[in-house]
Amino acid sequence: MIEVIYILWLRQLKRYWRSKARLVGSLGQPLLFMVAFGFGFGPMYARASGGANYMDFLAPGIVSMSILFTAVFSGLEVIWDRQFGFLKETLVAPITRTEIMIGKTLGGATIAMIQGLVVFGLTYLLGFRAESLESLGLGLLFMFLIALFFTGMGLTIASKMKDMHGFQMIMNFLIMPIFFLSGALFPLENLPPAIYFISRIDPLTYGVDGLRGALTGVSAFGVYNDLAVILALSAFICTVGAVLFSKIEA
Amino acid sequence: MQNILSVQSLTKKFDDFTAVNSISFDVEAGSIFAFLGPNGAGKSTTIKMLTTVLKPTNGEIQINGFNVLKEQDEARASFGIVFQDQSLDDELTAYENMVYHAVIYKVPKKERDERIRTALEIVGLWDRRKDFVKTYSGGMKRRLEIARALVHYPKILFLDEPTVGLDPQTRKAIWSHIKTLNEERGMTIFLTTHYMEEAEAIANKIAIIDHGKIIETGTLEEIKEKNETETLEEAFLNLTGRDIRDENGEASNKMRLMGGMYRRRRH
Ligand SMILES: Nc1ncnc2c1ncn2[C@@H]1O[C@H](COP(=O)(O)OP(=O)(O)OP(=O)(O)O)[C@@H](O)[C@H]1O
Ligand SMILES: [Mg+2]
Numbered sequence: 059m060i061e062v063i064y065i066l067w068l069r070q071l072k073r074y075w076r077s078k079a080r081l082v083g084s085l086g087q088p089l090l091f092m093v094a095f096g097f098g099f100g101p102m103y104a105r106a107s108g109g110a111n112y113m114d115f116l117a118p119g120i121v122s123m124s125i126l127f128t129a130v131f132s133g134l135e136v137i138w139d140r141q142f143g144f145l146k147e148t149l150v151a152p153i154t155r156t157e158i159m160i161g162k163t164l165g166g167a168t169i170a171m172i173q174g175l176v177v178f179g180l181t182y183l184l185g186f187r188a189e190s191l192e193s194l195g196l197g198l199l200f201m202f203l204i205a206l207f208f209t210g211m212g213l214t215i216a217s218k219m220k221d222m223h224g225f226q227m228i229m230n231f232l233i234m235p236i237f238f239l240s241g242a243l244f245p246l247e248n249l250p251p252a253i254y255f256i257s258r259i260d261p262l263t264y265g266v267d268g269l270r271g272a273l274t275g276v277s278a279f280g281v282y283n284d285l286a287v288i289l290a291l292s293a294f295i296c297t298v299g300a301v302l303f304s305k306i307e308a
Numbered sequence: 309m310q311n312i313l314s315v316q317s318l319t320k321k322f323d324d325f326t327a328v329n330s331i332s333f334d335v336e337a338g339s340i341f342a343f344l345g346p347n348g349a350g351k352s353t354t355i356k357m358l359t360t361v362l363k364p365t366n367g368e369i370q371i372n373g374f375n376v377l378k379e380q381d382e383a384r385a386s387f388g389i390v391f392q393d394q395s396l397d398d399e400l401t402a403y404e405n406m407v408y409h410a411v412i413y414k415v416p417k418k419e420r421d422e423r424i425r426t427a428l429e430i431v432g433l434w435d436r437r438k439d440f441v442k443t444y445s446g447g448m449k450r451r452l453e454i455a456r457a458l459v460h461y462p463k464i465l466f467l468d469e470p471t472v473g474l475d476p477q478t479r480k481a482i483w484s485h486i487k488t489l490n491e492e493r494g495m496t497i498f499l500t501t502h503y504m505e506e507a508e509a510i511a512n513k514i515a516i517i518d519h520g521k522i523i524e525t526g527t528l529e530e531i532k533e534k535n536e537t538e539t540l541e542e543a544f545l546n547l548t549g550r551d552i553r554d555e556n557g558e559a560s561n562k563m564r565l566m567g568g569m570y571r572r573r574r575h
Contacts, residue, residue, distance in 0.1 A: 065411040073399050143395040150359050151412040152385035308361045 062153050066161025067168065070132065074169045088124045088177045092116065092184060095243060117178075117186035118197075118270040119242030125174040125204045126262060130233055132166030133212015137219050146308035155304035159213065163296060166209030167202065174201045188273045196272035196281065203288045204265040210295035211261075217302040240266050246278065264288050311370075312337040312464050312496045313358070318367035320353050327353045329520035330367070335464070335513070340490055340497040342511035344504075344544060347553045350520040351500045352392050355468050358498075359389050372463050388413075388462035390453050390470050392500075398442040402433055402452050405441060406459060413460035427455040430485050431478065447473050454482055458489070464496040465489075471501065479503075483510055504541040514540070518548045 074081070096113055103112035139145040148158060178201075188194040215228060239246075239253060240262035249257065257263050268284030271277025277284065313335040320328040328350040335341045345351050356362040358369055360380050369376035372386035396405055406424045415423060428434040431451035441449060454470055467486075471479040487510060489495045501507055507514060514531055516524040524531055524547055528540060535543040 061411055062414075065408055069397065069400065069404075069408060072404070073397075076399060142398065143391070143393050144397045146361055146391055147395045147397075147409070148412065150361060150384060150387075150389055151409075152381060152414065153412050154381060307363060 059157060062157050063161040063164065066158065067165040070162070070165030071168060084124065084128060084173060085176060085180070088120045089180060091123065092120050092181065096184065113184060113186050114274050115270070116243065117181040118273050119266055121174050121178050121181065121201065122204055122240070122262060122266045122269055123237055123242055124177040125170045125201060126208050126233065126237055128173040129166055129170035129205045129208035130212040132169050133209045134216050134225065136162065136213060136216040137222055140308060141221060149308050156300050159296065159300040159303045162213055163206065163209050166212065167205040170205035170209060171202055174205065189275055193272050193275070197269055200265060200269040200272055200288070203292055204262070204269070207261055207265070207288060207292040207295055210292065210299050214295060214299040214302055217299065217306045236260055236262050242266050261288070261291050310337050311335060312372055313498065314370040316368040318354065318357060318369065319365045320357060320362065321365045326520055328357070331517065331522045333515055333522060333525060335496060335498060337496055338494045339512045340510050341499070342507040342514045343498065343500045343517065344507060344514060345517035346548050349517045351517060352468055355466050355500070359387060359466060360384060386463045387466060388457045388460060389466040390457045390468060392468040394449065396441045396449055396453060399440065401438050401440055402428070403437040405452065406456055409456045410459050415460050423459050427458040430458065430481060431455040447475065447478070450474055451478060458485070461493055461495065464498060467497065467499040469500055469502065471503065471506065504539070504544060508540045516544060516547055523547055
């Protein structure tokens with residue numbers, strides 16, 4: 059059981075590690091966002107909030123963003139496995155669908171976590187600091203849970219998709235809104251009711267708020283509420299994914 | 309003799325098209341069973357259903373005493389398969405592909421290296437084991453897929469056109485090894501091939517499928533006798549007609565021009 063999960067996990071890490079282009083390329087976006095938004099909106103934010111530092115607000119959001127994209131993408135990679143035929147090899151093996159789901163979720167989550175850590179390192183270079191060592195520990199937990207949830211979500215979607223044709227639609231109508239309306243870039247205050255509502259059912263909202271609360275001590279819902287929500291959501295999505303995964307055909 | 313595989317009224321429909329039409333057959337434990345038929349006859353679709361990759365529209369399958377639809381995990385532990393189409397990870401090395409397979413098929417850890425080595429040596433890839441699969445030629449990839457299936461010892465091994473695209477030397481080596489596995493371990497072999505002489509040389513029992521229906525079963529001798537032919541190829545052509553199949557498995561005259569060529573279709 060453990061060994062099976064390990065080999066599935068290891069395969070994903072090897073693939074990630076070997077695609078240096080993907081590794082480097084996926085750092086461009088967070089860096090751009092941080093520089094553009096950080097310096098662009100920084101002064102405005104400081105004025106509006108009475109002197110608060112926008113980088114403190116933005117950095118946890120950008121870390122969450124890079125985890126979101128990497129995690130969803132890792133989950134969706136199963137579709138490529140299907141197209142290139144490798145999925146069959148795993149699916150006909152005498153291993154349970156739960157083992158496959160766990161292995162793939164942990165693999166994707168680990169990759170997303172590594173990506174998040176690298177971006178976290180970048181924010182450090184740009185002057186962002188965690189409050190204390192404990193808050194750093196709690197922050198890492200949030201990062202991992204965000205990674206877990208969105209990998210599970212990617213896998214769940216992938217189990218229902220036959221090919222990559224729906225990829226753009228998922229990015230534009232699901233992942234982008236999840237990112238923009240999560241409070242990663244701006245505070246979720248004084249919003250029109252519809253947007254407010256969406257932001258409250260957006261899973262990333264609780265991840266971002268929790269991570270920000272853990273690292274900087276400022277959160278809208280309270281760190282432990284965020285923790286409870288994201289934990290419950292992760293457990294839920296992984297269960298749904300495992301059920302759907304048990305039904306897929308190669 | 310006991311049956312390791314038993315199929316009853318197995319059917320697969322893709323929308324309106326019936327690819328496999330209520331076929332029934334049994335395969336004896338320890339035998340070598342050749343499943344023959346023209347392109348598009350429904351061979352791969354049948355194998356995919358037998359190996360849990362596709363869900364049948366209708367019918368029952370028993371492998372090694374397990375109901376393939378209800379006891380999937382137990383059934384999967386009983387078979388191995390070489391698919392017709394590619395199923396390797398290009399971004400891993402050959403050796404890594406082998407290890408991945410050995411682990412998910414639960415080959416005991418201490419036997420793993422030895423078995424991988426033996427399998428790679430049979431197909432002549434031991435020296436290239438550290439190369440990425442994406443740098444392999446088509447035939448080398450095929451050899452690797454076969455080697456991979458030889459790492460664990462299933463009760464029944466499905467081979468969907470295993471030797472397509474391989475040179476005669478390799479084909480010979482692979483069949484002789486498969487025959488050894490069959491004789492020494494009592495491993496049942498279920499194979500499809502378009503090389504009639506391969507089927508003639510190795511199979512104990514033959515079934516011919518066309519348009520999703522089994523139109524003939526028996527031993528080589530029985531089939532030749534019934535059709536009053538000298539060779540299996542003659543019998544095959546008499547049974548399935550001499551026209552070349554188009555994409556829908558229908559006989560097509562315009563493709564007759566292409567002569568005796570058949571394409572390697574992978575899906
Ligand atoms: N996923 C699918 N959707 C629709 N039709 C399909 C699908 N898979 C197979 N078919 C059709 O089912 C029929 C049987 O295909 P199958 O792959 O089983 O043939 P085969 O006997 O293996 O042929 P070959 O010798 O060319 O490999 C073909 O007409 C094929 O077009
Ligand atoms: Mg086929």
